[in-house]
Amino acid sequence: MSWDYLSTILKPMLEGAQTTVFMFLLAIVLSVPLGFAVTLAMRxxxxxxxxxxxxxxYVMRGTxxxxxxxxxCFGLPLLPVIGEYLVFDRFxxxxxxFILNYAAYFAEIFRGGLLSIDKGQHExxxxxxxxxxxxxxxxxxxQMIRVVLPATANESITLIKDTALLYAVAVPELLYYAQAAVNRDIKLLPFFVAAVMYLLMTLVLTVLFKALEKRFSFE
Incomplete structure (x- = not known):
């Protein structure tokens, strides 16, 4: 393995990883409170x-x-009358x-957490x-937080991996740069580097949620 080649592909992939992390943070920060609001609306x-x-x-989880x-990205601008006002940057x-989709999943998680709380607590x-x-x-x-933390951790890890879907709309994130390097150089190393980066990001999330579970544990 050439270290010069590794350093060459690493710089753009790190830039792509910044986009990946930013999308993750944006989605998690906004979808969690929105999901809880939807849970309250459902109840x-x-x-x-x-x-x-x-x-x-149902719609967001079913599609x-x-x-x-x-x-x-491409459908909103085609809507009659209002489409011309709904043209956004692809990111x-x-x-x-991402926010609307994960808010729906978090809403179900939070609803399950609230249902697990004994009614006697209210009384x-x-x-x-x-x-x-x-x-x-x-x-x-x-009490709800303690119950939903494991499921929330799983969804968060899924979210960091789902950011790779940005590749489909040509948003230059981690996988975008990895695929570009593979196509250009006909080498698999960029894919392995991308895999390591994703694993490191999920490791950080795993450690963080383990600490939160310990923090909210009643044992």
Missing amino acids: SQIKPLAWIAHTYV PLLLQILFF VAAGIA AAKVLGLTKWQTMTKVIIP
């Missing part, structure tokens, strides 16, 4: 709101993420798709004189 007593939330989750990315359009909080807001923030959400 709402307002039937139309609950129906809209359930339909949104491929790649299809959603293609729609937001932005793909980011919207006990009411006896103690806690308001609904205090009950949710001080009693229910901390």
Whole structure:
């Protein structure tokens, strides 16, 4: 293996990895709170709101993420009347798709976490004189976080890998530069370097979530 060649391909791939990490951070930071809001909407007593939330989750989870990315990148501008106002940069359009898609998955995770909390917790909080807001923030959400952390970790690791789908809309991320190097040089090394980078990113996430699980453990 030539170290000169490795250094040559490493620079653009590191630039691509920055795009990968930025998309991951953008998606995770926005999709988690949006997912929790959707969870609350699904549990709402307002039937139309609950129906809209359930339909949104069904559509986003029932269609491929790649299809959603293609729609937001190339389909939105084709919509009649409003299409001309919905032309976004490809990174932005793909980011919207990632956020909406993962918000739906997180919504289901959070819904399962809330359902796992014993109803007696609500009654006990009411006896103690806690308001609904205090009950949710001080009693229910901390317990929910402990329950949903493993599933959230899995989704987060999946998200960092799914950023490779940006390649399909020519956003220059890690896989984009790896494929370009392979096509140019007819060598497999760029793919191995990309694999190592993805493994390092998922390792960081794994360690982080293990620490969070330990932090929120009641044991």
